[in-house]
Amino acid sequence: MHGERLTRRDLADAALAVLVGAIVLTAAAFDTDTAPLDGVLIVVGSLALACYRRLPRAVLAVSTAASTGYVLHAEPGTLSALPVLAAVHTAARAGHRAVAGAASAVFLAAYLLTGPTTQDAVERAALLAGWFLCALVTGLADRNWQAYLRQTEQRALEAERTREEAALRRAGEERLRIARELHDSLTHSISIVKLQAGVAVHLARKRGEDVPPALLAIQEAGGEAMRELRATLDVLRTDEPTGTPALLVERARAAGLAVELTVTGDERPLTATVDRAAYRIVQEALTNAARHAGPAKVSVRLDYGRDELAVRVDDDGSAVASRPPEPGTGLTGMRERVTALGGTLHTGPRTEGGFSVRAALPLGLPESAA
Numbered sequence: 001m002h003g004e005r006l007t008r009r010d011l012a013d014a015a016l017a018v019l020v021g022a023i024v025l026t027a028a029a030f031d032t033d034t035a036p037l038d039g040v041l042i043v044v045g046s047l048a049l050a051c052y053r054r055l056p057r058a059v060l061a062v063s064t065a066a067s068t069g070y071v072l073h074a075e076p077g078t079l080s081a082l083p084v085l086a087a088v089h090t091a092a093r094a095g096h097r098a099v100a101g102a103a104s105a106v107f108l109a110a111y112l113l114t115g116p117t118t119q120d121a122v123e124r125a126a127l128l129a130g131w132f133l134c135a136l137v138t139g140l141a142d143r144n145w146q147a148y149l150r151q152t153e154q155r156a157l158e159a160e161r162t163r164e165e166a167a168l169r170r171a172g173e174e175r176l177r178i179a180r181e182l183h184d185s186l187t188h189s190i191s192i193v194k195l196q197a198g199v200a201v202h203l204a205r206k207r208g209e210d211v212p213p214a215l216l217a218i219q220e221a222g223g224e225a226m227r228e229l230r231a232t233l234d235v236l237r238t239d240e241p242t243g244t245p246a247l248l249v250e251r252a253r254a255a256g257l258a259v260e261l262t263v264t265g266d267e268r269p270l271t272a273t274v275d276r277a278a279y280r281i282v283q284e285a286l287t288n289a290a291r292h293a294g295p296a297k298v299s300v301r302l303d304y305g306r307d308e309l310a311v312r313v314d315d316d317g318s319a320v321a322s323r324p325p326e327p328g329t330g331l332t333g334m335r336e337r338v339t340a341l342g343g344t345l346h347t348g349p350r351t352e353g354g355f356s357v358r359a360a361l362p363l364g365l366p367e368s369a370a
Helices: 002-029 036-051 056-074 078-093 097-112 119-206 213-237 245-254 272-292 329-340
Strands: 258-265 297-304 308-315 344-349 355-362
Touching (some): 002 036, 056 097, 078 097, 078 119, 097 119, 245 272, 272 329, 329 344
Parallel strands (some): 258 297
Antiparallel strands (some): 344 355
16 A cells, blocks of 8 residues: 555656646747757756655756756746746755755846846746745745644654553553452452361361262362462453463473474564463463363464464364364453454364464554554
């Protein structure tokens, strides 16, 4: 799209140069004394305007030199000043006021030297002087307007960034409040349940009685609930990744999970939102593999493409395609992160057995994307 805009802009500049040249050539056609050299000077001075955005001073020099030569050779009318007027405007717009003023003075001096100093010649020179003054003023006004627009856009971006920071701060405070509430209420209740179940199991074994399966299930569920709650509190207390996917793989290996990490493509720093999403995806996928895959091998692959980061975590565990698992909060949160970034996520059992998590995260997004 950016290339298309550049092409359209260049075509518009070329069209302007052709239009100016056509006007000056048409005016010169009514002058019987016009020579082929005059036509060449008109064409050179006009077509140079096609490059006024990239080389404003060079265009001003070429247009002024060609148009001045044409004026000195053919003594044309006031329309011969159009290429120089356009070049003066664009040079002033680019901030080259002194050069634009000097070019205006050179052309006006040449115009006055082309013939006898009559009242008509003085009036036409005064008219041209007014035109050049207008070209300078409008060029400077356009420059100031563009600067004002840039400043306004910058202030709007700064205000948006401030609002986002405030929203993130409020979200962080809310997460901490929820974490405190969960810690003060649920952890106490779950601890009591786990403790009472443990005491009941101990007393039953001490008396030589068979421990009821339901009691053992309560004890196990209490321990699992405590572990899940602690993990949830850790996530609530910090939304920032505490490491890298490579560190997650090392931790998983230390915990006894067979994990291999592969990184391909041009590895480079990512925006905070993409980096956080990739970290959480790998973290959740490894957690699920450790809990549900059994004694499985896990492969983590990060592929840095030009426009996106592909994250893939596969295991050869117990999941089968005929019995897809119910999506839990972990997979749901993973999908929400990816969707917020405009990416895609595919999760589910593999045909050859095991489970697969594949995410594509667009790169180059602004920090406000998530």
